[in-house]
Amino acid sequence: MSRLVIVSNRVALPGEAAQRSGGLVTGLVDALHQAGGLWFGWSGKLGETTPEPNVFETEGVTYATVDLTRADHDGYYSGFSNAALWPLFHYRLDLMNFTRRDLAAYRRVNALLADALAPLLRPSDLVWVHDYHLIPMAEELRRAGATQRIGFFLHTPFPSLGVLATLPHYSDLLKSLCAYDLVGFQTVEDLTAFHDAILRRAGGKVSSDGHVHAFDRDLRAGAFPIGIDTEAIADMAGRAVKSRTARRLQESLRGRKLIIGVDRLDYSKGLEHRFKAFAAFLDGYPAYRNHVRFLQIATATRSDVPEYRALRQRLGALAGDVAGRFAELDWAPIQYLNRSFSQRSLAGFFRLSRVALVTPLRDGMNLVAKEYVAAQDPDDPGVLILSPFAGAAYELDAAVIANPYDPDAVAEALQTALGMPLGERCERWRTMMAVLRRNSIAAWRESFLGALSR
Numbered sequence: 001m002s003r004l005v006i007v008s009n010r011v012a013l014p015g016e017a018a019q020r021s022g023g024l025v026t027g028l029v030d031a032l033h034q035a036g037g038l039w040f041g042w043s044g045k046l047g048e049t050t051p052e053p054n055v056f057e058t059e060g061v062t063y064a065t066v067d068l069t070r071a072d073h074d075g076y077y078s079g080f081s082n083a084a085l086w087p088l089f090h091y092r093l094d095l096m097n098f099t100r101r102d103l104a105a106y107r108r109v110n111a112l113l114a115d116a117l118a119p120l121l122r123p124s125d126l127v128w129v130h131d132y133h134l135i136p137m138a139e140e141l142r143r144a145g146a147t148q149r150i151g152f153f154l155h156t157p158f159p160s161l162g163v164l165a166t167l168p169h170y171s172d173l174l175k176s177l178c179a180y181d182l183v184g185f186q187t188v189e190d191l192t193a194f195h196d197a198i199l200r201r202a203g204g205k206v207s208s209d210g211h212v213h214a215f216d217r218d219l220r221a222g223a224f225p226i227g228i229d230t231e232a233i234a235d236m237a238g239r240a241v242k243s244r245t246a247r248r249l250q251e252s253l254r255g256r257k258l259i260i261g262v263d264r265l266d267y268s269k270g271l272e273h274r275f276k277a278f279a280a281f282l283d284g285y286p287a288y289r290n291h292v293r294f295l296q297i298a299t300a301t302r303s304d305v306p307e308y309r310a311l312r313q314r315l316g317a318l319a320g321d322v323a324g325r326f327a328e329l330d331w332a333p334i335q336y337l338n339r340s341f342s343q344r345s346l347a348g349f350f351r352l353s354r355v356a357l358v359t360p361l362r363d364g365m366n367l368v369a370k371e372y373v374a375a376q377d378p379d380d381p382g383v384l385i386l387s388p389f390a391g392a393a394y395e396l397d398a399a400v401i402a403n404p405y406d407p408d409a410v411a412e413a414l415q416t417a418l419g420m421p422l423g424e425r426c427e428r429w430r431t432m433m434a435v436l437r438r439n440s441i442a443a444w445r446e447s448f449l450g451a452l453s454r
């Protein structure tokens with residue numbers, strides 16, 4: 001059996017994995033535990049010089065991490081990854097901030113990480129690289145002599161060619177992707193965009209069984225929609241709803257219906273549009289005033305990218321506007337929190353919520369949508385309002401689908417969801433749960449690794 005090597009920007013160290021949000025982390029750690037494996041990435045620390053990996057083993061899993069210099073980290077992570085690729089992949093050309101200097105840092109850090117990893121690899125390893133920070137990793141590992149099978153999974157959307165082509169040197173990214181043996185995307189739409197770019201801009205070939213030939217390489221590409229640990233979240237929610245934190249929330253509602261949003265504070269998540277849509281709902285359906293509360297949890301991330309700080313300010317002001325306009329002496333329509341909660345607390349909050357608003361402008365998958373559904377009480381499930389621009393909408397078409405760019409559509413969806421009879425809520429929920437049970441995080445991991453090892 002091959003050893004599994006996972007490569008990601010950040011490594012979830014033992015002890016962190018449990019608190020780190022994300023069945024994703026748990027799903028990957030489980031795989032490493034099963035067969036023994038190695039997790040390689042940035043340590044989260046800024047160091048002085050070129051990195052030597054720090055290698056240690058616990059419970060059969062080897063962790064290897066490197067420090068980065070501040071300049072490398074700024075250019076590679078805050079710069080090219082999060083100020084150029086992230087907005088580009090989420091169709092925000094207005095926010096894309098490209099510099100040649102950041103691109104050089106991105107290439108340099110990928111090369112330096114590959115040089116640190118290559119000596120740790122064994123001939124029969126399966127290497128699985130994650131996300132847009134590390135697209136050139138396979139190319140750099142091959143340069144360093146690696147002959148192993150290397151797979152890549154992109155957690156974000158892959159943009160259509162017209163958008164992709166605005167990135168200077170974008171064809172280098174295509175070439176880098178073709179250095180893998182398997183490239184995985186969240187949805188068929190992402191996969192199709194990749195095929196299109198290969199055909200039209202790389203002079204490559206694509207066959208119906210998933211084979212791609214380009215840049216003198218043969219590889220496979222496919223859609224592997226990521227899942228969650230459905231049963232674990234369902235169990236967790238059932239228990240968490242009885243916890244003190246959840247009871248505090250429930251008591252504070254005094255019988256009002258809870259509408260919940262949980263996101264990283266990121267412009268791709270459509271939070272400004274969502275706040276405005278909630279105001280449109282209170283305007284358009286005044287009978288609901290005083291009978292609902294909108295709880296938005298948005299944890300700040302990437303605060304060293306200026307756009308994220310600006311967004312945080314605008315959102316604070318918008319939440320204040322909504323409250324200022326509609327609040328009454330005994331009713332706060334909106335509750336906006338920038339702190340983060342454990343997966344367990346979130347599961348309890350999801351179960352208490354009659355409606356979830358998951359309305360990103362663009363999202364690779366969106367696991368919150370899936371977690372919300374898994375956390376519901378089977379006898380009295382809540383309703384998911386979902387953007388068609390989240391990868392999750394391909395699987396969860398039994399949600400109430402609403403276009404986040406149309407505040408009235410989202411307001412209508414809220415009215416539909418809040419008034420939905422129990423029978424219809426149960427039917428939609430059962431349809432979605434069947435999908436989530438089938439496409440679990442374990443199924444995702446096994447189908448990707450199965451395809452990579454074939």
Ligand code: ADQ
Nearest residue numbers: 021022155262263264297299340341363364365366367368
């Ligand atoms: P993210 O953009 O981080 O992930 P998402 O999938 O919604 O988006 O969330 C990932 C995890 O973080 C979930 O488990 C969620 O519960 C947790 N989380 C989100 N906001 C939180 C908050 N405020 N407090 C605590 N926990 C929070 C990227 C892509 C997604 C893709 C995932 C996985 O952008 O499209 O679904 O990777 O592939």
